[in-house]
Amino acid sequence: MKKTLIRNVACYFWGALDMFYIIRYLWIDIVQRRIPLISDVIDFSHMSAEYGGEFYITTMFLLSLVLNVSIVFSAVLLLLRWKKVHVLVYAQIPFRLLLVIPSLSIAPWLLKNFDIHSLFALVFVLIVSELLKMGSFVLATKPCATKS
Incomplete structure (x- = not known):
């Protein structure tokens, strides 16, 4: 029962934050x-034609596009509390770290509104955000100890 409650809270909390990210993006x-x-793809094609589509830039753009689409899926699957959603959550973590998109999607907005422009603060929030998300799902999916 307690494990189910932790899982439900984790799914709703992180799902709501993913929805916040999507709504803000839109x-x-x-x-x-x-x-x-679509505008992102068009802008990228113009920029890559003008400046050259270097491998690094193209890779980062594609990773960003894939992450944005996966956030839509994770938001829906988290809010539906899909049994295997933790796999998608774990798969997103390296991309979120690489592209500096914290799971605590309200954090960059808060940093901006409190006039905090420190790179250290952003990196700290990013790492803490991903540790919290991963930790909440580790707790929610960890098998219960059985009494003998």
Whole structure:
């Protein structure tokens, strides 16, 4: 029972934060009169044609695109409390660290609103965010000890 409660809270909490990320992403694009994801692809194609599509830039763009799409899936699967969602959550962690997109998606917004522009603060929040997310799912999926 306790394990189920921890899992449900973790799924709803992280799912809500993924939804916040998605809504914020959509809102920023819509306010700028852009089509989410499609405008990113078009902008990238123009930029890569103008400056050259170096392997590193192309790789980072594709990883960012894949992560954004996977966040949509993880938000839905977390809110549905899909049994194997922790696999997707763990798979996202290296991409979130590489692309500096914390799971605590409200954190960059808070840092900006509190006028905190420290790179150290952002990296700290990023690492703590991913440790908290991973830790919550490790606790939620860890097998219960049986009494003999």
